[in-house]
Amino acid sequence: MIAIESRRIDLPSAPGTPQRWLNCRVAGPEAAPLLVFLHGFPEAAFVWDDVLRRFGTQWRCVAPNLRGYAGSYAPAEVEAYRAHHLIADVVDLIDVFGGQAAAVVAHDWGGALGWGLAIQHPQKLQRLVMLNSPHPGVFLRTLRDDPAQQAASAYMNLLRAPDAESVLSAGNFTPMWDFFTRFGGATWLTEALRSQYRSTWAAGLSGPLNWYRASPLYPPTSPDDPVHKLKLPDELLRVQVPTTVIWGEGDTALLPCQLEGLADYVPVLDIVRLPDATHWLLHEQPQAVGDAIEAALPAARRKAGRRLGG
Numbered sequence: 293m294i295a296i297e298s299r300r301i302d303l304p305s306a307p308g309t310p311q312r313w314l315n316c317r318v319a320g321p322e323a324a325p326l327l328v329f330l331h332g333f334p335e336a337a338f339v340w341d342d343v344l345r346r347f348g349t350q351w352r353c354v355a356p357n358l359r360g361y362a363g364s365y366a367p368a369e370v371e372a373y374r375a376h377h378l379i380a381d382v383v384d385l386i387d388v389f390g391g392q393a394a395a396v397v398a399h400d401w402g403g404a405l406g407w408g409l410a411i412q413h414p415q416k417l418q419r420l421v422m423l424n425s426p427h428p429g430v431f432l433r434t435l436r437d438d439p440a441q442q443a444a445s446a447y448m449n450l451l452r453a454p455d456a457e458s459v460l461s462a463g464n465f466t467p468m469w470d471f472f473t474r475f476g477g478a479t480w481l482t483e484a485l486r487s488q489y490r491s492t493w494a495a496g497l498s499g500p501l502n503w504y505r506a507s508p509l510y511p512p513t514s515p516d517d518p519v520h521k522l523k524l525p526d527e528l529l530r531v532q533v534p535t536t537v538i539w540g541e542g543d544t545a546l547l548p549c550q551l552e553g554l555a556d557y558v559p560v561l562d563i564v565r566l567p568d569a570t571h572w573l574l575h576e577q578p579q580a581v582g583d584a585i586e587a588a589l590p591a592a593r594r595k596a597g598r599r600l601g602g
Contacts, residue, residue, distance in 0.1 A: 294319050294348035296341055300363070301356070303384040314356035314385055315363030317341065319348035325394035325590075328386060328417075329355035332400020332425070333451075333500050334471055336361050336492040339574060343397075346582055351394065351589075356385060358402065360499020362492045373499070373506035379408040386416050394590050399423035399574060401503055410533040420535040421588045423581065424543050424571050426550040428509065429529040429557050434549050435511050436520060441547050445511040447471075451504040457497045465493050475545050476570030485575075534560040536588035538581060540569030562588065 296319045303312040317337045320327075327347055329340040337355040344353040357364040359381050360373060382405050386393050396417045398406035403425020410420045426434075434441040450456065460467050468489070472478040504510070512519045535558045541548055555561050564584045569577045 294345045296344055301385060301388055303381060304387065310367070312365040312381060312384070314358070314365065314381060316357070317344060317355040318353065319344040320350070320352045322352060324350060324352040326386070326389050326392070327351045327353045328382070328393045328396045329353065330358065330382065330396065330398035330402025330405055331355065332402050333503065334468055334489070334493065338488050342578055343582060343585070352389065354385065354389060358405070360502060362495035366496060366499040368498070370502045370505045373502040375404070375408055375507070378405050379412065382409055383413055383416055391416070393417045395419040395421055395588065397421040397423070397585055398425060400425055400571070404428070407531065410531045410535065411528060414533050417533055418590050419588055420531065420533045421585055422535065422537045423573060424540055424546055426546055427554055427557055428524060430550050430552070430554055431509055432522060432524060433553070435509060438549055441549055442511045444545055444547055447545070448504055448510045449513060451501055452510060456501050460497055461493070465490060468493060472572060475543065476572050476576065478572065480572070480575040529557050531558045536562040536564060536584065538564045538566065538573065538584045540566045540571060540573035540576070542567070542569055543571040545571050
């Protein structure tokens with residue numbers, strides 16, 4: 293079985309700036325092409341372990357705990373979680389491992405970094421593979437104009453609240469499980485996984501919640517909300533990297549409308565639909581997700597518009 297190593301990776305820092313680091317899960321031959329895996333909320337790098345074991349036979353696989361998550365650099369200021377800081381962490385991580393990734397594979401909030409990386413630093417990756425993570429242009433449009441997506445995203449404003457840490461940590465993190473059960477039955481949530489999640493959350497919730505507080509994308513709460521006037525320039529929307537989007541169509545947090553108009557921003561696009569999966573598709577259908585990732589890798593043949601079952 294492929295061994296997974298837990299390693300602190302110090303990121304390059306300019307003189308006079310704080311040292312940054314990411315606590316990473318690393319597997320595979322050192323000289324092999326690089327695959328980078330980015331997790332979302334409220335998860336951590338360990339959710340990719342089975343994927344690392346699968347691809348670690350031929351690829352150098354790195355899955356970081358992202359900024360603010362357990363064991364990684366976690367500044368207190370909300371400003372430190374703006375997108376350009378988070379993307380810079382991933383750019384610098386890729387540089388530590390040779391300067392270019394064969395593919396970046398990302399889910400949820402990790403996908404927000406994946407989109408930003410592909411748009412702003414396309415030279416850093418050959419392929420982008422996204423799991424239920426909305427493109428910023430589509431997400432902004434639906435947050436402003438689609439009542440169904442506004443309702444589905446209402447939880448984001450709860451996570452932005454000043455008391456979110458105390459609310460979510462109550463009763464040994466009892467409210468946190470609702471993120472899994474609300475958006476799918478979570479039959480995959482074993483006791484062993486619950487223990488890993490509790491350990492992650494016990495390291496602190498402020499960093500992960502600051503991602504929500506720092507983002508300009510959230511459902512409006514009034515006609516005067518700044519999101520109504522937010523405009524994203526074209527250069528921050530167009531993706532020139534070949535992209536595969538793997539989408540659990542039963543996602544009740546990010547609705548299928550997130551796929552509408554996506555091709556306008558991503559010229560080279562392959563959408564793989566999983567009709568019976570939810571937002572937690574990596575846990576629910578690991579084989580189908582792994583097969584779709586494999587098909588998206590640079591050396592693999594890709595087929596457009598596939599529809600996979602459980």
